[in-house]
Amino acid sequence: MTDFTRARQTMVDRHIKPRGIDDPQVLAAILKVPRHLFVEDALRGQAYGDYALPIGDKQTISQPYIVALMTAALQLKKGDRVLEIGTGSGYQTAVLAQMVNRIFSIERLPQLARRARKILDSISCAHVQIRVGDGTLGWPEEAPFDAIIVTAGAPDMVDVYCRQLAPGGRLIIPVGGAGGQQLRRVTRISADQFHEEDLADCRFVPLIGRGGWPESPS
Numbered sequence: 666m667t668d669f670t671r672a673r674q675t676m677v678d679r680h681i682k683p684r685g686i687d688d689p690q691v692l693a694a695i696l697k698v699p700r701h702l703f704v705e706d707a708l709r710g711q712a713y714g715d716y717a718l719p720i721g722d723k724q725t726i727s728q729p730y731i732v733a734l735m736t737a738a739l740q741l742k743k744g745d746r747v748l749e750i751g752t753g754s755g756y757q758t759a760v761l762a763q764m765v766n767r768i769f770s771i772e773r774l775p776q777l778a779r780r781a782r783k784i785l786d787s788i789s790c791a792h793v794q795i796r797v798g799d800g801t802l803g804w805p806e807e808a809p810f811d812a813i814i815v816t817a818g819a820p821d822m823v824d825v826y827c828r829q830l831a832p833g834g835r836l837i838i839p840v841g842g843a844g845g846q847q848l849r850r851v852t853r854i855s856a857d858q859f860h861e862e863d864l865a866d867c868r869f870v871p872l873i874g875r876g877g878w879p880e881s882p883s
């Protein structure tokens with residue numbers, strides 16, 4: 666067992682299982698994905714701590730517990746078609762890629778999308794499709810999706826995502842102000858019926874785009 670494999674097991678045993686995540690497929694996926702490959706070399710020693718880390722361009726790789734919580738909340742089945750908004754480092758994408766065969770991921774920053782593509786290809790996740798663009802528009806050509814995961818904070822519910830869900834489909838999205846958000850799950854019951862639940866408090870970088878926050882001047 667390498668040091669990184671051991672560190673991953675410790676992270677799952679200390680920070681993920683004790684907080685109620687017990688879905689064996691989610692735990693297996695987290696144990697398999699080498700998170701240290703998704704962070705800068707200088708931060709590799711911190712890759713298995715339970716916190717977000719910077720990945721450049723004012724963006725972050727998500728906290729492992731939140732990745733596990735969001736993945737479990739999606740209630741994935743192998744044949745599901747999944748849309749992810751905010752590829753970022755590609756870590757959450759790689760976790761999803763252990764569980765389903767069809768993943769469509771959108772990132773607005775081309776340099777992050779390129780970096781994620783390289784890492785994902787190096788760990789046999791070539792089946793993930795990545796598009797550069799405004800993810801608040803969803804991916805209409807590939808809709809409907811059985812699951813949609815949004816990894817940046819929206820000011821309000823984004824109706825486009827609800828409309829791109831298949832019947833029975835689940836959307837996980839952080840919604841709220843810049844100070845913090847509520848992680849929400851929306852399940853599409855039928856063509857015009859949706860069930861909404863609050864899952865947890867969370868804090869994500871902003872979802873920037875036509876259906877999200879305006880870009881702040883740098």
Ligand code: SAM
Pocket residue numbers: 724725726727750751752753754755756757758771772773774777798799800801816817869870871872873874877
């Ligand atoms: N889950 C990712 C990971 O584990 O590395 C972290 C994602 S990071 C918290 C949020 C990402 O959403 C950033 O890379 C940001 O550029 C991206 N983002 C923000 N607004 C977006 C939009 N409208 N469309 C696509 N990506 C967006």
